[in-house]
Amino acid sequence: MQFFVDTADVAAIRELDELGLLDGVTTNPSLIAKSGRKNENVIEEICSFVTGPVSAEVLATDFKGMLSEGKELAKIAPNVAVKVPLTWDGLRACKVLSSEGTMVNVTLCFSANQALLAAKAGATFISPFIGRLDDLALDGMELIRDIRLIYDNYDDLNTQILAASIRGPNHVKDSALAGADVATVPPNVLKALVNHPLTDKGLEAFLADAAKAKG
Numbered sequence: 407m408q409f410f411v412d413t414a415d416v417a418a419i420r421e422l423d424e425l426g427l428l429d430g431v432t433t434n435p436s437l438i439a440k441s442g443r444k445n446e447n448v449i450e451e452i453c454s455f456v457t458g459p460v461s462a463e464v465l466a467t468d469f470k471g472m473l474s475e476g477k478e479l480a481k482i483a484p485n486v487a488v489k490v491p492l493t494w495d496g497l498r499a500c501k502v503l504s505s506e507g508t509m510v511n512v513t514l515c516f517s518a519n520q521a522l523l524a525a526k527a528g529a530t531f532i533s534p535f536i537g538r539l540d541d542l543a544l545d546g547m548e549l550i551r552d553i554r555l556i557y558d559n560y561d562d563l564n565t566q567i568l569a570a571s572i573r574g575p576n577h578v579k580d581s582a583l584a585g586a587d588v589a590t591v592p593p594n595v596l597k598a599l600v601n602h603p604l605t606d607k608g609l610e611a612f613l614a615d616a617a618k619a620k621g
């Protein structure tokens with residue numbers, strides 16, 4: 407399973423990248439707005455040190471606008487994955503961009519049929535939003551399982567399932583169990599994955615015993 411980090415905070419990305427566990431990055435307009443910087447500048451800086459896919463979202467909502475914005479974003483670096491919304495115009499833009507060799511991440515996916523359409527349009531990644539479904543008391547993980555099953559039924563559907571809108575460690579574990587190819591995880595959740603009180607307690611005891619033996 408690949409780990410992407412879901413943030414536009416360059417310092418946080420650098421810190422996680424140094425651990426050597428980062429396979430890519432996803433951003434979205436809300437995350438970019440939080441950074442207070444221009445989309446292109448943030449993406450360019452991330453791509454200067456991250457070699458895996460870096461998702462950069464278009465703001466246009468019409469086919470032509472998405473296409474021209476997508477082409478500009480793709481020029482920033484070869485590892486930019488252009489993010490388009492799951493609309494008919496987004497799917498059209500996805501088809502063209504992916505046939506030109508640009509990676510495309512189709513975002514805001516909330517149903518298995520939408521995921522099927524994205525795969526037919528040649529998406530590199532489909533982003534089902536688990537947390538936002540769970541927020542409505544729906545089952546985000548069921549969507550991941552359904553998409554996995556559908557994609558595995560057909561040899562010609564090669565889109566990678568990118569579990570998005572992850573809220574906590576259980577979402578990461580359950581996405582892995584459901585066979586998601588990638589999980590895009592906020593930095594605080596990614597850091598929390600290592601935590602276990604028994605690890606801390608065990609380490610403390612080992613060090614105490616080693617100190618006793620020395621003394």
Ligand code: E4P
Nearest residue numbers: 412432433434538570571572
């Ligand atoms: C994914 O690419 C999206 O940026 C992200 O996971 C959305 O998460 P949210 O629902 O927490 O905003």
